[in-house]
Amino acid sequence: MTTKDLAPKDRIVVALDVAEPDEARRLVETLGDSVGVYKIGLELIYRGGLGLAEELVQQGHKVLLDAKLLDIEATVERATAAIAATGAHFLTVHATDRKTLNAAVRGRGDSPMKLLGVTVLTNLDRADLGEQGIDMPPLALVQERARLAQDAGFDGIVASGKEAAALHERLRNFTIVTPGIRPAGADANDQTRIVTPGDAVTSGAHYLVIGRPITRADNPKAAAEAIATEIASAA
Numbered sequence: 001m002t003t004k005d006l007a008p009k010d011r012i013v014v015a016l017d018v019a020e021p022d023e024a025r026r027l028v029e030t031l032g033d034s035v036g037v038y039k040i041g042l043e044l045i046y047r048g049g050l051g052l053a054e055e056l057v058q059q060g061h062k063v064l065l066d067a068k069l070l071d072i073e074a075t076v077e078r079a080t081a082a083i084a085a086t087g088a089h090f091l092t093v094h095a096t097d098r099k100t101l102n103a104a105v106r107g108r109g110d111s112p113m114k115l116l117g118v119t120v121l122t123n124l125d126r127a128d129l130g131e132q133g134i135d136m137p138p139l140a141l142v143q144e145r146a147r148l149a150q151d152a153g154f155d156g157i158v159a160s161g162k163e164a165a166a167l168h169e170r171l172r173n174f175t176i177v178t179p180g181i182r183p184a185g186a187d188a189n190d191q192t193r194i195v196t197p198g199d200a201v202t203s204g205a206h207y208l209v210i211g212r213p214i215t216r217a218d219n220p221k222a223a224a225e226a227i228a229t230e231i232a233s234a235a
């Protein structure tokens with residue numbers, strides 16, 4: 001994909017990592033259109049997050065439903081169709097195998113929802129992969145699964161800043177969504193392999209997933225605006 005049609009602020013995906021939909025609603029009210037996409041993840045999905053997704057879509061917001069689907073084909077297909085019906089703009093699916101990927105593509109049908117593959121969770125290292133019987137460095141597996149996802153008809157992947165650079169080279173017309181972003185000087189929290197918004201953009205990330213540096217800021221809107229300015233100057 002190309003980012004020239006996207007305003008810098010529209011490349012910001014805010015992770016609504018809060019326990020209650022009402023808390024998420026307050027954040028969305030504060031941030032409004034100062035960011036492009038709102039991400040609803042597993043903890044909120046199981047507490048009314050799907051209803052919240054529909055509500056945000058009706059208000060004109062884009063939603064990334066971080067459902068990380070993985071199951072037998074019939075289940076993935078029907079779950080994808082159900083999520084597409086909410087009007088979500090992006091959905092994440094584990095890109096572990098062709099059957100799962102193809103099922104998600106069938107489930108999306110004619111809906112405009114974009115499918116993003118989760119290649120290898122970034123908390124897993126080579127030893128963790130070994131426990132799964134996979135004898136391969138994580139980056140090589142990321143590249144293999146990203147290729148699988150692209151072949152299946154996915155629109156992009158979620159990848160760390162470090163992986164984004166390697167993937168950007170090889171995968172043309174593929175959307176790269178990057179978490180683990182910290183503006184210079186911000187608290188790393190529990191993230192270890194962090195990149196700044198500017199570095200993420202230069203590595204080839206199209207969308208930047210940002211949680212706490214915006215949601216826990218004293219002034220979330222000002223924090224989002226500062227990040228948009230950094231994206232603009234790096235782009």
Ligand code: C5P
Nearest residue numbers: 015017122179180191209210211212213
């Ligand atoms: O608060 P913070 O900016 O660290 O939030 C990052 C968001 O991106 C969280 O929702 C987290 O689950 C998600 N994420 C991540 N690293 C990955 C994949 C997703 O931090 N590799």
